[in-house]
Amino acid sequence: xxxxxxxxxxxxVLFAVGTVGVFxxxxxxxxxxxxEVMLNAVNLAFIAFGRFQGSVHGQVIMFFVVTxxxxxxxxxxxxxxxxxxxxxxxNPDAFTSLKW
Amino acid sequence: MSSVxxxxxxxxxxxxxxxxxxxxxxxxxxEAFRRRGxxxxxxxxxxxxxxxxxxxxxxxxxxRAGCLGVAEADDFGLFVQLVLVGIGVLTIVFSSDAxxxxxxxxxxxxxxxxxxxxxxMLMAVATDLLVIFLALEVFSLALYAMTGLRRRVYASxxxxxxxxxxxxxxxxxxxxxxxFAFGLSGSTHLDRLAAxxxxxxxxxxxxxxxxxGLLLAGFAFKVAAVPFHxxxxxxxxxxxxxxTGFMSxxxxxxAFAAFIRVFLHALxxxxxxxxxxxxxxxxxxxxxxxxxxxxxxxxxxxLAYSSIAHGGYLLVALASGDEVGRAxxxxxLVVYAVTNVGAFAVIxxxxxxxxxxxxxxxxRGLWHRSPFMSGMLAVFLLSLGGFPPFAGFVAKWYVFTxxxxxxxxxxxxxxxxxxxxxxxxxxxxxxxxxxxxxAAEAAPAAxxxxxxxxxxxxxxxxxxxxxxxxxxxxVVEIAARAVAxxx
Numbered sequence: 334x335x336x337x338x339x340x341x342x343x344x345x346v347l348f349a350v351g352t353v354g355v356f357x358x359x360x361x362x363x364x365x366x367x368x369e370v371m372l373n374a375v376n377l378a379f380i381a382f383g384r385f386q387g388s389v390h391g392q393v394i395m396f397f398v399v400t401x402x403x404x405x406x407x408x409x410x411x412x413x414x415x416x417x418x419x420x421x422x423x424n425p426d427a428f429t430s431l432k433w
Numbered sequence: 434m435s436s437v438x439x440x441x442x443x444x445x446x447x448x449x450x451x452x453x454x455x456x457x458x459x460x461x462x463x464e465a466f467r468r469r470g471x472x473x474x475x476x477x478x479x480x481x482x483x484x485x486x487x488x489x490x491x492x493x494x495x496x497r498a499g500c501l502g503v504a505e506a507d508d509f510g511l512f513v514q515l516v517l518v519g520i521g522v523l524t525i526v527f528s529s530d531a532x533x534x535x536x537x538x539x540x541x542x543x544x545x546x547x548x549x550x551x552x553x554m555l556m557a558v559a560t561d562l563l564v565i566f567l568a569l570e571v572f573s574l575a576l577y578a579m580t581g582l583r584r585r586v587y588a589s590x591x592x593x594x595x596x597x598x599x600x601x602x603x604x605x606x607x608x609x610x611x612x613f614a615f616g617l618s619g620s621t622h623l624d625r626l627a628a629x630x631x632x633x634x635x636x637x638x639x640x641x642x643x644x645x646g647l648l649l650a651g652f653a654f655k656v657a658a659v660p661f662h663x664x665x666x667x668x669x670x671x672x673x674x675x676x677t678g679f680m681s682x683x684x685x686x687x688a689f690a691a692f693i694r695v696f697l698h699a700l701x702x703x704x705x706x707x708x709x710x711x712x713x714x715x716x717x718x719x720x721x722x723x724x725x726x727x728x729x730x731x732x733x734x735x736l737a738y739s740s741i742a743h744g745g746y747l748l749v750a751l752a753s754g755d756e757v758g759r760a761x762x763x764x765x766l767v768v769y770a771v772t773n774v775g776a777f778a779v780i781x782x783x784x785x786x787x788x789x790x791x792x793x794x795x796x797r798g799l800w801h802r803s804p805f806m807s808g809m810l811a812v813f814l815l816s817l818g819g820f821p822p823f824a825g826f827v828a829k830w831y832v833f834t835x836x837x838x839x840x841x842x843x844x845x846x847x848x849x850x851x852x853x854x855x856x857x858x859x860x861x862x863x864x865x866x867x868x869x870x871x872a873a874e875a876a877p878a879a880x881x882x883x884x885x886x887x888x889x890x891x892x893x894x895x896x897x898x899x900x901x902x903x904x905x906x907x908v909v910e911i912a913a914r915a916v917a918x919x920x
Contacts, residue, residue, distance in 0.1 A: 348605075352602075368598070378613070382615055398608065408577050408578060412581055412590065428591045428594065
């Protein structure tokens with residue numbers, strides 16, 4: 334059986350990939366995807382912890398998180414469309430009217 | 434029958450939350466069934482729900498009603514819920530006119546306000562990390578949408594999107610912290626986490642420290658503590674002004690409620706580990722909030738920095754952590770809620786497309802144009818700055834007293850100094866309003882008329898500030914007793 338540490342390491346790597354993706358933003362949609370990757374990294378951690386404790390709690394929590402992630406994606410895409418209508422661009426560097 | 438009443442009893446603890454949720458659904462349905470051009474008192478539906486929530490919160494007082502083990506309506510949670518209900522009522526009363534003038538979709542606006550409030554009220558009573566996360570997402574998602582409600586305004590879309598990205602980012606960190614807490618204690622329940630911490634204190638173990646750090650980052654973002662504050666000025670400036678008043682106060686109340694529950698209750702034994710971090714956050718937040726506020730020319734942005742600074746004072750109270758400090762947090766939240774909602778309401782009521790009241794210059798000589806509104810704004814600003822006899826003074830006094838009693842002299846000194854700095858920009862607005870010459874002004878466009886309910890609510894807010902400023906002991910005692918119920 335794969336030990337818990339491996340799962341947690343993979344989860345941490347995925348989380349880091351998501352974090353880096355948010356900061357190296359080139360495209361608004363990529364930023365949204367990166368946040369989803371972060372949430373799914375957390376899901377992996379929940380499931381791994383739950384499995385190694387011998388309970389289904391981790392998997393049940395995952396369903397809640399997936400639901401939240403879906404709701405978040407809906408709001409995020411709506412906002413991305415609203416932005417795109419104004420600037421006809423998905424590059425975050427175009428959105429800099431607010432400063433300080 | 435008996436099983437029905439058992440379920441009913443099991444849900445007792447979240448009756449106030451359900452009242453607000455139902456009101457939100459009613460607002461949404463009312464908008465769906467509204468014929469084009471038909472006028473509907475949708476805000477009234479929200480007020481009915483809030484009245485129900487307030488009444489049930491008062492009735493639940495002292496009963497410690499639970500809810501399926503994931504929420505507990507103890508006095509502390511109910512106190513915060515009552516503050517949130519008050520914020521909601523004021524927001525709706527102040528909104529009626531501004532919603533029409535800014536062309537906000539009324540049904541969506543009120544429904545989202547109600548859903549956001551429901552999430553915040555759930556957060557105030559939640560005793561399970563997963564429920565805290567869900568409540569946090571419920572109100573955050575509603576607030577992202579509310580920030581971007583003026584879809585035709587570009588700045589509104591940009592501010593909302595920035596808020597969304599950073600909000601989603603920080604939620605992921607918070608959730609990762611929940612995952613580690615779950616992995617350590619085998620449950621997301623705060624009591625189980627507390628038991629685990631108790632068993633392993635004072636040496637926390639690396640994983641516990643990681644969990645704590647991630648949770649702290651999530652909370653710090655929600656209360657806009659430096660360096661997690663970047664979204665605040667953008668979101669506060671670009672949101673419709675009534676929404677800014679709502680979110681600058683209600684989010685702080687809900688987030689600090691959960692903050693206290695998680696850090697003072699569950700992670701209390703690890704105080705030595707998190708105290709230095711909160712200490713640094715408090716110092717940075719107070720300094721940046723008041724110093725950067727000085728150079729702002731947009732009033733909403735200035736008040737955004739002021740609200741960051743006020744978050745810092747709340748962190749000071751949290752860091753001092755004894756009974757005085759904890760009661761001071763609740764008292765401060767009440768005072769801050771009334772004051773800040775009032776200040777933003779004045780801007781919202783004055784601002785219109787014909788005569789924008791956004792920058793400091795717009796407020797030049799306001800006294801001649803609207804003595805009533807400039808008087809109200811002056812009172813709110815003086816209270817924010819901490820002038821006696823208004824409540825802001827007493828609130829700050831309690832916070833700094835708590836810091837001194839806990840031997841946190843540095844926090845108290847920085848707090849007092851930054852208060853003095855921030856007084857500069859509050860007074861600057863007042864000087865602009867009262868001490869500029871009328872003759873020098875070209876005749877500006879007429880200001881919108883202030884509706885009677887809003888004027889009454891402003892008077893009521895000022896009366897509350899005076900009452901809390903002159904006779905604070907009663908409310909402070911209630912706050913102290915409420916806080917005792919959580920620890």
